[in-house]
Amino acid sequence: MSDPIAAGGAGEGTRAVRAGLPEPVKYEPTLPGPVFAAHFHLPGEPTGPYTYGRDENPTWTHLERAVGELEAPGQDSVETLVFASGMAAISSVLFSQLRAGDTAVLPNDGYQALPLVRTQLEAYGIEVRTAPTGDDAQLAVLDGAKLLWIESPSNPGLDVCDIRRLVEEAHARGTLVAVDNTLATPLGQRPLELGADFSVASGTKQLTGHGDVLLGYVTGRSGEPMTAVRRWRKIVGAIPGPMEAWLAHRSIATLQMRVDRQSATALAVAQALRGRQEVTGLRYPGLADDPSHPVASRQMRRYGCVVSFTLPTRARAERFLEELRLVDEATSFGGVRSTAERRGRWGGDAVPEGFIRLSVGAEDPDDLVTDILRALEESAW
Secondary structure, eight states: OOOTTTTTOSOHHHHHHHTTOOOOOTTSOSSOOOOOOSBOOOOSSOOSSOSBTTTOOHHHHHHHHHHHHHHSTTOTTEEEEEESSHHHHHHHHHHHHOOTTOEEEEETTSOTTHHHHHHHHHHTTOEEEEEOSGGGGGGGGOTTOSEEEEESSOTTTOOOOOHHHHHHHHHHTTOEEEEEOTTTOTTTOOGGGGTOSEEEEETTTTTTOSSOOOOEEEEEESSHHHHHHHHHHHHHTOOOOHHHHHHHHHHHTTHHHHHHHHHHHHHHHHHHHHTOTTOEEEEOTTSTTSTTHHHHHHHOSSOOSEEEEEOSSHHHHHHHHHHOSSSEEOSOOOOSSOEEEEGGGGSOSOOOTTEEEEEOOSSOHHHHHHHHHHHHHHTOO
């Protein structure tokens, strides 16, 4: 009898619960505990899977299999590598694939650290071009590029691009494509199924969902590009601790439940905000009238947990955040406890002073909507 999980035929909840688990052994735990080892017994020729702790670890292996089963179910030719953080994963792709004289295309409305990445790439003699995520604008600067970096939905603006279209145009030019899948998660979209060469994400966010793990990963088809990513991880040593890897794997079991609850509540929050006079620039790809919805509905199965909007002034935004009772003022997103922040406080995003990034957690939807609307009313003075 075939294994429906290995064949990619199981439901997403079933796959999340069982992803990456080893074959059952009598009297052994279903999810083995973290393996803390800098080195392993290694007599004779070093031909086994585990030799040194910077190269491989059994706890990573289980997690990498789990992520691979979610990002590319049923595809044996795909491999996943885990990293110490999302930025470690992002850097591994960019710096392993690009050389002096190459050109990279990045979004100019993506994650706040990308401008820092651009500066470093340019210091290494790599040309960097940028364009917005929306309207597939990166196509206009694609000619001659070695690597196209896509972030869809973008963070924090929540614009969406047609990934399949960009991939097809890029591959026709001989360009590799990496997609930052952090905000969508593998249950929201699968970039490799849309043709991308790499799916990259911060596991710190909704993948693990509890705000207690820093982690990143890269999933790609086996071959030289992924071999280069693995080599980069070995050289730089940007590896996760076994405890972090184990916590991440444990957390993935509830991913489908969390994502479904958070996505549904995010839509309810967005709908409640839509009629508010003081709210402008409301974005959530799941709203039928959101500018990104037509494209998002073709390539996404779920629309994420982040809602963004703008309040009239910085002071109003700060009062709103202070009045919230069920939403913590914190950065990051994707956790089971709702968080929000005035994104402009960091200074790295091109957003208005009153711009709010709200990450919807797993609270009761009615309670959360009530708290947000109350905070809007009480911050109006």
